[in-house]
Amino acid sequence: MYYSDLILKLFNNIVEKGAGGSPAPFIFSKERAYMEYARLGKSMLQVSRFCMDTKDWGTARQGEGCEPSQEEMDHRVKHALEAGINFFETANYYHDGLDEIYLGNALRRHADREQIRIALKFYDQEDGLSRKAIFRGIQKSLKSLRTDYIDLLILPKWDYHTPIKETVEALHDLIKTGYIRQIGAADMYAYQFMKAQETARMHGWRTFVTMQSNYSLLYREDERELLKLLKEENVSVCSDLSWMLNKITAFKNNRKDQNEMIAEKNSDVDYPVLQRMSELAEKHDATLLQIATAWFFAKEDVVIPVIGIKELDELDEMTASLQIKLSPDEMRYLEEPYVPHGILERV
Template identity: 40%
Template sequence: MEYVKFGNTGLDVSRLSLGTMGFGDPVNWVHRWALNETDSRPVIKKALDLGINFFDTANMYANGVSEEILGNALKDFARREEVVIETKVFWKMFDGPNAAGLSRKAIMTEVDNSLRRLRTDYIDIYVVHRWDYNTPIEETMEALHDLVKMGKVRYLGASNMYAWQFQKAQNVAEKHGWTKFVSMQDHLNLIYREEEREMLPYCEDTNIAITPYSPLAAGRLTRDRNESSLRLETDKVAVSKYGSTEDVDAIIIDRVGEVAAEKNVSRSDIALAWLLQKKQVVAPIIGATKMSHLDTAVKALSVNLTPEEVHYLEEAYQPHPVVGAN
């Protein structure tokens, strides 16, 4: 496993992060393909055995169950100081007022709930899951800064917003001497590259760590277009992301298969290698639900794409509707 600095911090993270949106209660969670705790634990253990020290979750994944599963497993399998835990806040967690968003009240409530579920005293990277149009950004950034000063959070990250919003938040924090974001978790893969227009150049200029989610486009970049899977058949969220662009994405998916065959590696190796060659991409978030997914992902670290191969994979891309930012 390779380890790199997390953007402009001194934090060391593995080049791959294990995403845990697929861990939870498949009966009571929107993702019917999710793994329950019994089936999730071997995947988490496998990640640790492979040297992955970076784990991503969110308070809303399976309504908190994902955090519980991850917290229990890491408590049993790892030393706290050796792992980097990232979780998120924004989405509605209960019925009633103050149940969602980035108000001071919501943030202070949800960080304590996440700490309890994760069975830890601190969160390494606390990420705002979306931009909150209903709360002044000054209120949000001050509350997040206070969490850092309390010792409940080590670093701050953001996800799913426009570049102007991210820059505004950074400027507000700098103006007041508050803690700034050190990472951006955005939607980025070979069939969704809208982040390359403004967000990636801004993050490169300011040395912000990029941790892309959906690096394999919910499995679309891992198999031939006539193949299926339980997730492809049941993941309505993924359909909302990629369903309307299937025709324009088809040629890119086919080219991933061609390059993979020429290099005698898997399609996922090619998709991940494409991400890893981008300067600001620190650690793609791998939503593994099988131990074999992790073995394959690690192999991608040794796959090198030539400039000609990168161009071949990229040249057919067409602009897509923005997905992720509100």
């Protein structure tokens, strides 16, 4: 769904708490925002084409190594809302749980909960994804986030010590209680994900609607098997851009040093792809990051980039990529020099 009067009306309903505690209208900026929306898998959850992850915040204005603050989270959440983003991700283990508290406070102050989608990655460091850990942890997260329910609960990795039947049954029971609405997964091998799906299906339990991986223009190994499975299962792909962003940053830094650039050209298998990204960025008067994200939106299937923002300008840079339309020839040009990679470790 493209930006429209309907979306404008929807986001004009977002409420911001005024200085005196009374509600004040939070206006969705027609001048700034251009956002598209998609449905998560076979669910009815409509989300923005970007998901804002809280893991990389707390450093931009305070300096590296500083603890995040409520003020910082408020600032970022408001900026994301203005950009049309309604999909926010956090985890019970980010900053020892501070992220949940700060995000919950920020959303309560600045947004209408019914229009926002909260995704939570959950894993207990002692008891993994056992039934006991899940029920105990979700109750705590709901209090921290100051909400009655979580829209999407994500298993961030495979638990090799807990039977998958125990985990999936616990998730289904949480859905029945109304504490969570949908479930997703991350960093799993295709066989693991299918085992979880079939276990749920066999018992008539709720199946997964999202899978998060490192899929990007620079890492396309998931196209071999995982993406085919997800398409058949009608599961949405969420892409964690952290790995790709590190590669782009290194490429840009090395271009400033001729010796480093030569060394990278001779050793980095991603260099030819990055070089072509640079060429198209110049052609479209865009950045490498914008070309990398525009590539997602030119694909046939929906991919939702998950962005952890250190600088707010980076968020604006990414959302602007929605307006860059890559042609089929440009897509082939970008993809042609790709070299197979080793599988990134599933933790």
